[in-house]
Amino acid sequence: MSSPTLPPLTIVHVVFSSRLAGAERHAFDLAAAQAAAGHRVHVVSGGSPQLRRVTPEAVTHHALPFPLMRGARLAALVRRLGADICHGHLGPACKAVARCTSAIRIGTLHVGYKPHQHERLDGLICVNRDQWATLGTYLGAARVVYNWPPQPMNAPRGPRLREQLQLGGDQVLVGTVARLHRSKGVDLLIRAFAQYAPSHAALAILGEGPQERELRRLAGGHPRIHFLGFRDDVDVALADMDLFVSPSREEALPLAVLEAMRAGLPILATRTDGLQQLLAEAPATLVPVEDVTALGTALQARIRGLRLPGHAREVSRVRVMYDMGLYDRDIAVARIESFYRSLLPVEGQARRSGPSLDGSYA
Structure with a gap:
């Protein structure tokens, strides 16, 4: 849960994919965690029925189904919602988020840094250290926050x-x-x-x-x-x-x-x-x-x-114990919120700008 001394944020996640894959599942799981922490969370998609179906109950879904002037329409929606944070996932979404100047503009590098998609954003979340090292002349803030395995979806159970x-x-x-x-x-x-x-x-x-x-x-x-x-x-x-x-x-x-x-x-x-x-x-x-x-x-x-041919079903399958400590959901979600808040304007001061890179993960 959010600290009681800090006000909840209004957060808009933007995902313009047509299908649900890894980056999209990450975005929706993050949105669910932030809503559970008491924030006002919205997801904007291109209208994909699959993405609409997996929108968490506590998250408000908005559809912008046509590409024409999508960036301007997104900016108007973000302004109307009074969003503090507009967070893009994958290239097309990040390009549209760059138009949303009324909010802090964040992008997650699910693939890699591309100047034409990311250079106008206020902050970037790198999912590994190599990404952070390749930001070059990017002038915004950046932080490394590792991905985590999302919570299992509530799926209907069929045959194994x-x-x-x-x-x-x-x-x-x-x-x-x-x-x-x-x-x-x-x-x-x-x-x-x-x-x-x-x-x-x-x-x-x-x-x-x-x-x-x-x-x-x-x-x-x-x-x-x-x-x-x-x-x-x-x-x-x-x-x-x-x-x-x-x-x-x-x-x-x-x-x-x-x-x-x-x-x-x-x-x-x-x-x-x-x-x-x-x-x-x-x-x-x-x-x-x-x-x-x-x-x-x-x-x-x-x-x-x-397993060799002819072995019976009772033969144990190999299972491995991995150290998952760096990929903890609660820690990562809290670190993302901390990054958001570090970029918000302090009362009486302008929005933070300029380079601020943090390659650590603490």
């Missing part, structure tokens, strides 16, 4: 994943959760799995996105590669997996990997900047980015090390 895929007890289930976009490298995983995975392994791909048709063609109807689309019950699905793979070409600090860590899954990942930081001290396997042979060889070894 292994039951849905009709897997036997001696079969290994490899899984990934990702937006189906080239940056996520799912094509690399499909190629590696098809070439190197033993016959007792199956691959579950959870997510949707613009590359789905291309990825299905690449899989070519492989009987052990399953496209399962978007799922509300990610935590339940992860509990049925034996190995989690993140084959990304670029990553900041992916929520899917944090959720896999929370589930205790063994992890195989590519050596992107964000994942190197996240998994530096963890018992995970890291391979070079965009190297199908290295990914496939490691995949084969990890699968064979998990």
Whole structure:
């Protein structure tokens, strides 16, 4: 909860995505936490039914469905709401937030710093230390606040994943959760799995996105590669997996990997900047980015090390204890609020401006 000595804030989060993926789930989970702390919280979307459906009960949803003059319309809405903070998530939202001069303008770097999207914002939240180090000539304030695994969504319970895929007890289930976009490298995983995975392994791909048709063609109807689309019950699905793979070409600090860590899954990942930081001290396997042979060889070894053909269902699955201390939701949400308040005008003084970088995480 907010300190009783500090007044609640009016916070507007802006998310113009059409689908719910990691950055969007982060934004909605942050909004829910801030509303629970007593703040007046709003979310502005482009009108996606999926995003409207997951808006927390205590958060007010607003739709700006057409791109034409969206920045000006957002600025008018933010002014009407009397917002203290306008917080953008992903590039299109951050560009629109820059127009909202009546509030403190914040952006979270879910991907990376791009001057044309972020340089006019008052403050930036970096989700890893490498991002903070690449801000260059950015003149606003910045702080490192690591992502956290969002709270599980209240999803309707259907068949468990292994039951849905009709897997036997001696079969290994490899899984990934990702937006189906080239940056996520799912094509690399499909190629590696098809070439190197033993016959007792199956691959579950959870997510949707613009590359789905291309990825299905690449899989070519492989009987052990399953496209399962978007799922509300990610935590339940992860509990049925034996190995989690993140084959990304670029990553900041992916929520899917944090959720896999929370589930205790063994992890195989590519050596992107964000994942190197996240998994530096963890018992995970890291391979070079965009190297199908290295990914496939490691995949084969990890699968064979998990369960051998012919083992009974009673054979224990491997579970890993990860140190999640740096990725605590309550601490991160409090740190974001502290960052907000550090940028608010002090009575009788102008709004803070100019460079102020804080790469620490305390």
